[in-house]
Amino acid sequence: MSRVLVIDDERIVPIILSYALEAIGHEMIAADGGESGIRTALDEHPDAIVLDLMMPEVNGIDVIDTLRNDDATREVPILVLTAVTMSREHVECMKAGADQVLTKPFDPQDVADAVEDLLSPSHPAA
Secondary structure, eight states, X not given: OOEEEEEOSSTHHHXXXXXXXXXXXXXXXXXXXXXXHHHHXXXXXXXXXXXXXXOSSSOHHHHHHHHXXXXXXXXXXXXXXXXXXXXXXXXHHHXXXXXXXXXXXXXXXXXXXXXXXXHSTTSTTO
């Protein structure tokens, strides 16, 4: 069983994703914002991270930068969820170190499938 950290300031997102992720055998951990997400990632050592891009105080790009610069989280695959549909922001996420970007609103099964892909042995960071 893999542990997936969901970092999102909207409380409903982790609830929705918990059903999809747990249905395919993953344990979900939730953090309610960027700062909390960084602390949780460093403390809990998740196997993958699902990260909201637009959060108050510490945004998704800052979370990615922090996690990619720490030896403990450098290789953890990161899937970004964003309401921003412009490709410029998607490219910015990928440049920062995200492994994949999906746009909100999302289908929970699509997120679960993307997490499975990120955790598969054929994925470069896995």
